[in-house]
Amino acid sequence: MDLLWVLYSMLTVCMAINMEATGSHSMFTCEPITLRMCQGLAYNTTFMPNLLNHYDQQTAALAMEPFHPMVNLECSTEIRPFLCALYTPVCTEYGHVTLPCRCLCQRAKSDCYKLMDMFGVSWPDEMECSRFPDCDESYPRVIDLLPSSDGMEESPSSVQRDYGFWCPRELKIEPDLGYSFMGVRDCSPPCPNMYFRKDELIFARYFIGVISIVCLSATLFTFLTFLIDVGRFRYPERPIIFYAVCYMMVSLVFFLGFLLEDRVSCNVASPGHFRASTVTQGSHNKACTLLFMTLYFFTMAGSVWWVILTITWFLAAVPKWGSEAIEKKALLFHAVAWGVPGALTITLMAMNKIEGDSMSGVCFVGVYDLMALRWFLLVPLALDVVVGVVLLLAGIAALNRVRMEIPLEKENQDKLVKFMIRIGVFSVLYLVPLLTVIGCYLYEQSRRAVWETTWVQERCIEYHIPCPFKVEQTSRPDIALFLIKYLMMLVVGIPSVFWVGSKKTCFEWASFFNGHRLQCNVV
Template identity: 85%
Template sequence: MDLLWVLSVSMLTVCVAIPMDAAAGSHSLFTCEPITLRMCQGLPYNSTFMPNILNHYDQQTAALAMEPFHPMVNLQCSPELRMFLCALYAPVCTEYGRMTLPCRRLCLQAKSDCYKLMDMFGVSWPEEMDCNRLFPDCDEPYPRPVDLLSSSDTTESPISVQRDYGFWCPRELKIDPELGYSFMGVRDCSPPCPNMYFTREELMFARYFIGVVSIVCLSATLFTFLTFLIDVSRFRYPERPIIFYAVCYMMVSLVFFLGFLLEDKVSCNAASPGRFRASTVTQGSHNKACTLLFMVLYFFTMAGSVWWVILTITWFLAAVPKWGSEAIEKKALLFHACAWGIPGVLTVSLLAMNKIEGDSVSGVCFVGLYNLTALRWFLLVPLGLDVVVGVALLLAGIAALNRNQEKLVKFMIRIGVFSVLYLVPLLTVLACYLYENSYRAVWETTWVQEKCRDYHIPCPYQVESTSRPDLALFLIKYLMMLIVGIPSVFWVGSKKTCFEWASFFHGKRRLCGTDNPFNE
């Protein structure tokens, strides 16, 4: 009866041993933290470090793992057991990233004293608590600290050097949980601003480069659209999609120009001691200006790509089944439904999933800048499908024209050349995105390795290769995203256009230009 009573009391102790405040949340900062485990109260130390060497990432998990040992501690099978368990599950932490491990002597003594009682309770000595893995004999139960921020420490601890803690969000980059941010797979975290890869001088050069290109593209597409407004009847199907294509890239270039003017005021959260500790990249839809820039930029980028596909469709219909302008125009409603509906669905989906990200290089907000999943499914896949469909239609139309040489008219050549001028930049943009997708993990690991000591976070354990992105890659990507709008001006660049503008301004006629491959 006495033994049964003792066991009952011991099991009751197990039920109440986990403190209520241990369930408050998981460990979120790489730093020393107060001990909340009830078993480990009243020890010579009162701060610990998580994760411990048993891969428990918070004290709540460690408390659950310690439950089977509560009866042995309550029955005092060994005076060393409680001290050993606490040194193992809640190691003493003296400063950021430095903790101590229990001595091997302490482990062997506790195991020897409690072995029979553990067998009675059906508790086995866990493999991860193998005494041979701990420090050799030492005078104190808590030996000199182990530096967990260094990956080169191979003599002090055979345990700590064999593990990679992964990415821990620095204190400076922590974000309010209600915002739903994430960075490198860690929630409530955001990338730093300015850009984590480039210097301020490089970012300044990139900003002006994007600004100049956006102005050129905006001027070209705006001229194309205004020319269309002067004489709407001039541009009929199958060439009408070029006008909507120009409108799409007019809006794209306008957003990039606004990003140039705004710098990082929208794409970044301002540093402050309150809500944001340091300047971080804007994410989600809580920033209304960022959300608006994202919606316009992503929607019209996707719409411009779809309108190019529709142009290849109208070109195919005119070249192969030899549809006339009226027959193609009857499908205009379907073309508009696809060209505006598909990008609309994609845009709303991204808003619902909160996948908006600030671009600290260009100053705009887009998608896939830090989230690889969003990059693959909302940029690579849609643009890749557009390329496949558009190229297939172009090749089919060219093959049909080769079999019918009499149909190799100037108009068809113009659409074909225009499509190629779009296809080359689009393929370049896809190549840039694919390159980013392949090397993003290496770039991020390299950044963590370079900044881990500054941020007081764990350094990567084994880094197989390091690499930093080349600014030229990003400049080429932005250039190709904008330059695709410029060929639209060549379509309207003819003598007829000059006469129309001259008539529009004061009714004057002026002789304009010489030969142009796009002239009618």
């Protein structure tokens, strides 16, 4: 072992001469320890190159990365002193090398080998315990330089427990991107979707694509009907047009997601950036950010315009406001309908809560983040439903009271009854899909933890991460739940076509095409 010291001393002297000649770091001076794992020990200076020929502490830090889980989980009281003795050796005096003793190496290895196998980490050949001196009085022991470990609990390697979720190497992301998955930073869910098979995802993508085309056609027809005769749709009916425009944009985004597949919602696997294909998060992907802004903004705006529609009906039915009086509040309606969704969208962007949805190909919120799902989807949508239903029922009750108490001509009675029926049918066609979407989100957020635990249990061996301990319940999501959710998110925009669907609309379109044909003949 004396020969080992001599060889190492000669090697470090040669390296120091070479480094001094090139203006690099010199080993003749002690330097502060910058490795976080080895800070806070009884010694705070080291020298480079270390015992494993790492020229600087940055290189040593990269080499120590696979051992971080073992140190954090404290699989052995000896693992941290042993690793630090190798990667950041004690700097005492030049020519005096302090090696970790063999028994320290053996205890660390024996205590942690099960956990290392779980994480897919092997014990390097250069750390083989036979290379180190015996633990006797003739060799200084590095463990003596570290804080006392008296009173520490038994090594947890021998105790089975739940280690929580550890991000697999394949899913780790660059720290500056701000990704997060299952509460672990710098980690992202896998792409394609972690819960479903490839054939299920293909079917879901085409299903969403077809529904988005149907919704886009219906809402576009409503908007074009409005453009043909703008004066026909006055308040209190005017909000239906803006409602249709919102869901026209929503269906357009889903259609774009169908065309893009997962090219925007997923990060492409790349050795230089991402080790595996992962879900896009945050605002660094401009296309994903644009899809998110459009989809979330118009989804929230559509629900707000429905509430404003119930407000205008209430004003027309209860205090008996006319179209002109309601129209005077149009500026306020627009400020609320576009301002509130805009503020929520900006807030989510500032919080970096954008997430790719590999099933639909779009980017949205709450796909994996439960907090964002609760506060930025469930709460706003539920609030819109409660306020809208209260105002709607109050308006219908007022109209029915007018019909019962005030004698009207039969023609006016029939018009009032038809108007109430249209309001009721339109509201049911809107509320049923929206309540279904809210129900799907509630069920999803209540089961998400079980789904994630089941996924970890199924993939922990493949990913070399700790498996869950004592899993009481396992469950996988049914793809039908997600298909219903997407269906209702898009179908909710279709009721607008029923409001404009009438003989008058047919006459207007016929007149439009006949007039256009007449103009062409004249030209």
